[in-house]
Amino acid sequence: MIKKIIFIDLDGTALDKKIEKGIFNNFNAMSIKNISSIKNLPNNYEVIISTGRANNKKLKRIVKSIGSKNYIFWNGAGIVIDDILVKNLVIEKSKAKQIIDYAKEHDLNIIINSDMDKIYVKSSWFRFLIKFFTYKKTYSYKSMAINSDINKIMFFSINKNKIKKAVEYINNNFKDIIALNTHKNYMEVTHIDAQKGYAELYMCEQLGVNPSHSFHIGDSMNDSTTKNKIGKLIVMYNASKSVKALADVVAPYSFKSGGLSKVIEDIKHNKI
Template sequence: MLKKKIFFIDLDGTLLDVGFGISASMSKKNEKAVVEASQKNIIVISTGRKYSKKVEEIAKKTQAKYVACLNGSYILNPINNQILKEEIIQNYLVKDIFKIAQKQKISFSTDNAKHLFGQGLQNQILAFITCFKSFQYQDFKTENAHKILIMSISKKKIVKTFYEIKKKYKGVVSLALVAKGRAIEITNKNATKGEVVKFIANLENFDLENTIHIGDSMNDASTKNIVGTLIALKSGSKNLKKIANKIGPKSKPAGVAKILRKESD
């Protein structure tokens, strides 16, 4: 059967509508709706999360054909875990961005380990909230990464850091303000959720008009003007809702299920 549409679905704050944070899970209603939609459409899990056993299980439960992790830093087939596309941040860039974070006295992490580098009580608090292990700046060892995460309790410091990195590395990295303005996600310039849409649509020989992205934060904003329809959850980022083609219901309860019932016919 020819598939009608490609649905790109975010996880945190979107498909995962039960619980909070790293322990959030998918409701049975959302799971059932995605499985039903997969019968006539292609499902892609498009997340800022690293590929893990949990993400793999979600992909299999929802019959997703593809999984894009770390905002598109790598795209894989969840059936055999074959990596179809991979983008990294070179170690010299990782080192430079780490120095900027250190200068601003804010916390720094990469996808290589659940380690958060910073100083003082703030770093310990942020590490506790995110289930990372707290380390001092001097413990950091530079290596290639797929994604950098910078965070702070101070929104002012995050915004200042965001624009400093954006100006210095324009056209080199992609940045997104997340966590209600208290964190920055940084990836290779070719690793965005918008690039995921283009890659999968080309792979499947699909017209972009027949693609839909569902998300809640500004790392979903890169799909604007690429995906056929960008749907922002009502409970999501105000800035994302400003640019979205449609505003969906709140993520809880089963917001994705409600969207799919409307859009997958």
């Protein structure tokens, strides 16, 4: 039988169960319905998580829940195969500092390496809102120190024009860095080779799977980098308009209430 890989995004795609309050959404776990659909696939299929999240305990718990040892994190800046880190792409520190300085000058809120427990915010009013609605602690710009490797930087703001301008600034001034406006109110910055598309090609090569026999299921522009690299880019019904315009397939299901399981069933029965 032909070996196939289904790469799945997490937020807005696979995570449809609420277990705690978050900054951008409250869905932080995978439902039994989604997990069962993955585990009941034929043996020639492998499901691999491909996410912008950090390689922390929460992610490892999700990976383990689907019985996998392979996954992609930080949008491709990190790749794990057989529970071993095989790729780690960092942003050069001097350039990371320039980008962070730009964010500070334009009052953008900052998250380094997807660490949701360390959110740097200038506005005391916005800090109060984050704490009130999510119970997350925030920090001032002054407390930020760049001592370790930076693989991914996220900026967010209620002013979507600031985000749009920041994306343009970074992509126009740093050749080896890419900024993606993954949502109208936030953006993600990584090394230019840290893209889900490149990471998934690498994963296919290492696992001996033809990329044309693989699928990627997502919902935002960081999933768009898989287009024309992986066999089919499938996006959920709740996906952003920009990535829907690029997708090979727009699924008729929202991520909520086991939407991913329905897409997986369609793939299994050759409906996609």
